[in-house]
Amino acid sequence: MTQHLLRLGTRGSPLALRQAEEVQARLAAAHGIDPSAVAIEVIRTTGDRIQDRTLAEAGGKGLFTKEIEEALIAGTIDFAVHSSKDVPTFLPDGLQLSTYLPREDVRDAFVSPRAASLATLPPGAVVGTASLRRQAQVLRARPDLRVVPLRGNVQTRLRKLEDGAVDATLLALAGLNRLKRADVVTALLPLDQFLPAIGQGAIAIETRANDSRTIDLLSRINDPDTEAALTCERAFLTVLDGSCRTPIAGLATIDGNRIEFTGEVLREDGSEHLAEKLSGNRQDAEAIGREAGARIKQRLPANFFKT
Numbered sequence: 001m002t003q004h005l006l007r008l009g010t011r012g013s014p015l016a017l018r019q020a021e022e023v024q025a026r027l028a029a030a031h032g033i034d035p036s037a038v039a040i041e042v043i044r045t046t047g048d049r050i051q052d053r054t055l056a057e058a059g060g061k062g063l064f065t066k067e068i069e070e071a072l073i074a075g076t077i078d079f080a081v082h083s084s085k086d087v088p089t090f091l092p093d094g095l096q097l098s099t100y101l102p103r104e105d106v107r108d109a110f111v112s113p114r115a116a117s118l119a120t121l122p123p124g125a126v127v128g129t130a131s132l133r134r135q136a137q138v139l140r141a142r143p144d145l146r147v148v149p150l151r152g153n154v155q156t157r158l159r160k161l162e163d164g165a166v167d168a169t170l171l172a173l174a175g176l177n178r179l180k181r182a183d184v185v186t187a188l189l190p191l192d193q194f195l196p197a198i199g200q201g202a203i204a205i206e207t208r209a210n211d212s213r214t215i216d217l218l219s220r221i222n223d224p225d226t227e228a229a230l231t232c233e234r235a236f237l238t239v240l241d242g243s244c245r246t247p248i249a250g251l252a253t254i255d256g257n258r259i260e261f262t263g264e265v266l267r268e269d270g271s272e273h274l275a276e277k278l279s280g281n282r283q284d285a286e287a288i289g290r291e292a293g294a295r296i297k298q299r300l301p302a303n304f305f306k307t
């Protein structure tokens, strides 16, 4: 039997497998070992099984991570590879995010066979997305459009778009790049109107908090800039996260010793939003994220959150 150095847990979607393989390759290169020393264990999650409802409707957080975290706690895997965006705000006791890979492009892409841009979609056109953040941002820009749920992995959504189920969709450019499907992109959406989801474009690695052997081995592939940005963005989430039915967006960018963060909370129908922009020293990443969250929380009108 082959002795594996480390066992990696991941979902089985094509995007998740690409991300796992990237971690495997970086670990192998960083330690001068063969990639096969890092075993990839595919774990099916609740989120993968639910195809008929949006995740918000399914009512749970962490639907893409639950079974993987159970394997981590049970010790059948040493670490889990996630899209940061899919990692819930609060982790189970004893687990932590230990490592971040260099971030991909954080922008959302507009994909449509019908129009060259969101602005030129015909009035009343149908945009498919299961993301409440994208729904709110689309309706803010184009209140005349109709937004309907579009579920499934990236390939499934592209097929539904091709089949004419919807006129357009929005997808993370990061995922399309990793799948080598950036060819489908019609236009890139501007960051000022389409602030991404917290963590978009970043691969995060979760470990047991007390597993110093694994954490040490992973430290060689950590990207400090992405770690600082994600620390800030996730601190923002900890302050605001009340419900997964709340559209929240945020992005931290690092420039040398400086960090700049913009965070936003929107109404689902796009009719209202609150944003805060803060910058400071990157050492204060966590405090800056928390402060931005606190400022928005303070300004929130009662019943802004739909629970």
Ligand SMILES: NCc1[nH]cc(CCC(=O)O)c1CC(=O)O
Residues within 6 Å of the ligand: 083, 084, 085, 086, 154, 170, 171, 172, 173, 174, 175, 199, 200, 201, 202, 203
């Ligand atoms: N919720 C699905 C999901 N999780 C991460 C990505 C894209 C890759 C990333 O943001 O790192 C996607 C697909 C999408 O939003 O288009």
